[in-house]
Amino acid sequence: MPELPEVETVRRGLQSLVAGRKIMRAEVRLPRIVRTPSVDEFTQELLGVTIHEVRRRGKYLLFDLGAQTLITHLRMEGRYGLYRAEEAQLPHTHVIFHLDQGQELRYQDVRQFGTMDLIPSFALEKFSPLLQLGPEPFDKRLTAKYLQAIFQHRKTSVKAVLLDQRVIAGLGNIYVDEILFRARIHPAEYAQDLSLHAARRIVVAMREILRQAIAHGGSSVRSYVNGFGEEGQYQLALHVYGRTAQPCTVCGAPIVKLRVAGRGTHVCTKCQRPPYSCTKSKMRL
Known part of the structure; x- marks a missing residue:
C-alpha cells in the first residue's frame, strides 16, 4: 500500500x-x-x-x-x-x-x-x-510528549500504535519497520513501557526517514509508480523491510521476519533487542 x-x-x-x-x-x-x-x-x-x-x-x-x-x-x-x-x-x-x-x-x-x-x-x-486522522508526521503538534502521552494508555505493541492512523496520519508497514530500526526499538515492545527519550527517538527517526523517502520518490516495493509512471528509489536504502536473512547494515546480524500487530515485521534482533515482556503470543517467527 x-x-x-x-x-x-x-x-x-x-x-x-x-x-x-x-x-x-x-x-x-x-x-x-x-x-x-x-x-x-x-x-x-x-x-x-x-x-x-x-x-x-x-x-x-x-x-x-x-x-x-x-x-x-x-x-x-x-x-x-x-x-x-x-x-x-x-x-x-x-x-x-x-x-x-x-x-x-x-x-x-x-x-x-x-x-x-x-x-x-x-x-x-x-x-x-x-x-479520524491524527497529526501529520511533520506537524509541530506531534512531539515526543504527545507520543508518550498516547503510549502510556496503550498496552499493545509500539508497532500497532504507530500503524494507527488516529495517532499519526500516513505511516504504514514499510516505514514503521524502518523508523523503529533507526530508533533502536523492538516493534513488539509494549508502547506503555517506552520512555520519553524513546518517544523522542521515534519522532526524530520518523522525520528523517520520511524526508529521505520523499526526496527519493518513495519506495517501489510492489507496483507503485508516481504520476509520471516512474518508480521510487528509496527501496534501495531500506535497512530492514524486505531484507529477511540479509545482514544488518549496522551490525551484520541477519534480519529476521516476525509477526507483530498482525503484520509481517522485519527486525535486527541485535540492534533491536526483544523486550523481556515479549511472548510467543505477541511475537512469532
Missing part, C-alpha cells in the same frame, strides 16, 4: 501535471470506486470544473475543484497517469477524467480497492475519514 512518501510523491506529480486543467467530463467504468455521491451525480458535478490544486492528508489525495473536493485513496495498488486521449488504455482503468487539450487523467487499480468521494468543499472538515 502506498504510504505517506509515495502518496506525497504522487501528489507533487499530479500538482505539476493537472493543476489548472479543466475536467471536460468524467467516465466511471467501475461504479464501486465512487462511494459518494451516486455515479450519475459524480459525473454531472465534474462537468467543466477546474482542478485548482492537489493536496494530501495522510494517505488521501484531495483534488480542490473549487466548490467541490474530490477525495481519493489509492489503497493497495491504485495509480494515476496522464495520457493523450488517443493512447491505448491499459487494463484495470476504472475512472477516466477527460481533460482539456486532448488529455486524460486515468485511474487504474488492479485490486479495485481504491475509493473516490466527491463532497462539497465546505463539508471537508466534517468528512469522517479525515476527521
Whole structure:
C-alpha cells in the first residue's frame, strides 16, 4: 500500500501535471470506486470544473475543484497517469477524467480497492475519514510528549500504535519497520513501557526517514509508480523491510521476519533487542 512518501510523491506529480486543467467530463467504468455521491451525480458535478490544486492528508489525495473536493485513496495498488486521449488504455482503468487539450487523467487499480468521494468543499472538515486522522508526521503538534502521552494508555505493541492512523496520519508497514530500526526499538515492545527519550527517538527517526523517502520518490516495493509512471528509489536504502536473512547494515546480524500487530515485521534482533515482556503470543517467527 502506498504510504505517506509515495502518496506525497504522487501528489507533487499530479500538482505539476493537472493543476489548472479543466475536467471536460468524467467516465466511471467501475461504479464501486465512487462511494459518494451516486455515479450519475459524480459525473454531472465534474462537468467543466477546474482542478485548482492537489493536496494530501495522510494517505488521501484531495483534488480542490473549487466548490467541490474530490477525495481519493489509492489503497493497495491504485495509480494515476496522464495520457493523450488517443493512447491505448491499459487494463484495470476504472475512472477516466477527460481533460482539456486532448488529455486524460486515468485511474487504474488492479485490486479495485481504491475509493473516490466527491463532497462539497465546505463539508471537508466534517468528512469522517479525515476527521479520524491524527497529526501529520511533520506537524509541530506531534512531539515526543504527545507520543508518550498516547503510549502510556496503550498496552499493545509500539508497532500497532504507530500503524494507527488516529495517532499519526500516513505511516504504514514499510516505514514503521524502518523508523523503529533507526530508533533502536523492538516493534513488539509494549508502547506503555517506552520512555520519553524513546518517544523522542521515534519522532526524530520518523522525520528523517520520511524526508529521505520523499526526496527519493518513495519506495517501489510492489507496483507503485508516481504520476509520471516512474518508480521510487528509496527501496534501495531500506535497512530492514524486505531484507529477511540479509545482514544488518549496522551490525551484520541477519534480519529476521516476525509477526507483530498482525503484520509481517522485519527486525535486527541485535540492534533491536526483544523486550523481556515479549511472548510467543505477541511475537512469532
